[in-house]
Amino acid sequence: MNSIGNDKETPGSEPEQEKKHIFDEPKNLYRLLGIFFFLCWFLFLSDLLFLYLPRHSSFHEGIFNAEGTFGFYGTYGFVACVILVLTAKQMRKFLMRKEDYYDE
């Protein structure tokens, strides 16, 4: 339901015309997404800092060198979440039942 159109076309259907909220304006949503994508790029590129600064590794030398590679955490987070959602979606096929499944 897009409440912007509704408010303009049917005034008086509600006692008070509803206040416009921040995400009723699609522009604000795009702005937020823009900031978000920018921050993602920024964080990805901030790994460049470690070309000059020492990076503290979680593991002792030689156990898991991949941790220090460029963008490891970002990639891992993205891939993990995609795997998580796709797996969970498949789980629905054999786990999901009707809401009243346990009701007698």
Add this chain to the structure above:
Amino acid sequence: MSSIHPALILLFGSLLLPLLRGNARKTWLILIPVIGFINLLGIDVGTVRSITFMGYELEVLRADKLSLLFGYLFHIAAFIGAIYALQVKSHVKLVTALMYAGSAVGAVFAGDLLSFFVFWELLAVTSVFQVWMGGRKNSINSGIRYLLVHVSSGLLLLAGAALRYQETGSLDFGHMELVGLANWLIFLAIGIKCAFPLLHTWLVDSYPEASPTGTVFLSAFTTKVAVYALARGFAGTEVLIFIGTVMTMFPIFYAVIENDLRRVLGYSMINQIGFMVVGIGIGTPLAINGAIAHAFNDVIFKSLLFMSMGAVLFRTGKINGSELGGIYKSMPWTAGFCMVGAASISAFPLFSGFVSKSMVMVAAGENGMLGVWLCLLFASAGVFHHAGIKIPFFAFFAHDSGIRTREAPLNMLVAMGIAAFLCVFNGTFPWLLYSLLPNEVDYHPYSLTHVINQTQLLFFSALAFTYLKLSGIYPPELRSVNLDADWFYRNGLQRLNRAASWSLNGLNAWAHRVVVEGLVHRLNHFFRHGPARFLVLLMRPYWKLHGLSEEELIHREKALYVQAELGAFPIGITACLAVIMMAVVLLGLLPKPG
């Protein structure tokens, strides 16, 4: 040393509540945890108090850094919960809620297994009222299941304690090795309350069935007492690393597809306890500290999340992701507090999860546990995905559900505000919390590496969510139930019952048909008519030989039949048969000559 036992104030102070009315009642409700906390401040590390009970020396109070930290935590949780519950009218609900908090405090100060058992059972008995009085469709049944599970846990603990006493002659509650039946029983008892995998279903079953205030209390105490007990009894037990890792992993998959947002929080709770269990399993000073610090932070941010969802439920009467959305327009403050809780559980820098969860991760890395570490990292991304994004997004944003309501009541907002403040405080000034931890720590969460790594992980998890949502791949919120391990007793047992009932009752019916109705009937028939027919068959050729006419033949047959049926044979025949029988028996039994 002038302090009284810290559990007493919460346990018995609450009993005054039904005597008070109006503002006096509200004031007293808030004052009880405050007085308890002040009393607790008077108890120092090393305080021990014992009583003698039926010949047993019971250490009802043993204070060390570990128990004191949990003591403070439970008072804070009770305080926040009390403010949140100010509008609750039911005396029973409030009295049992504070007694529940008191039982938790008593349990963490118990120095021996018997007093620990008493508080352990009290926890079960007092907390079940929060489920029963939830006022939701399944509250009663769910509460019964909850009570059964927790009473079983208590029985296992008692059995373990008794066996241990037999073996060692001591009831002391200290470190135990996971060998022997006694210790395994105690371990299992704690495991049930700690929501180990497959033993976890009581949590996700009952917490969403409690009232908005009930779940806030429930989420704070039971599982954290279990975490305390593991840290006290089984620190460094290797199997805990495996158990904890599984606990961090499997609930996040369930959380993604779960519709009831408080059940999502229940799953994410198991995930967070998993981090603590891993920390306790690793057992190094840093790992134990991480586990305990995370337990502390988890109580606060999980309360905050449950409070915000409770407020939504309180105002709208709805809690399913499929029915909510756009609530930020009506409840902006609640939405804001919820996002603070979400940021804390996701371990964003400056929020509390960041300073505690990472200690467990670092400990896993230092010990070279690559597999465990990768799982924990996966779970960290996952927890942000479902608790950090899904909860606020589907409740407050997403599509506008058209629900317009009022902001949460003031007392709820104040309670959420205090919790949110503590989340940010512990995240920005972790040193106060660190100073209360049982081990000396030299850990600095705010290194450049840690901040960038963690933010990158979280932002790219959010990016994945955004991508999947915008592309329509993300599974929609659906009204549904997802099968979990409790299927085995909620449905499996029912099916077993039905199968048993079908097969056994079928067998019974068959037996009835064949034996009672068939065999007995036939035997009866046989014994009634058989001899007569036999005699008739025997006599017929004889009579025929005598040349009787057909009419006479029929007449004689009828007479004989009646005679035989009435049993009107000469007694001599019976006597004869009896003698023959006796002869056969005697000949058979007598020893053979020679």
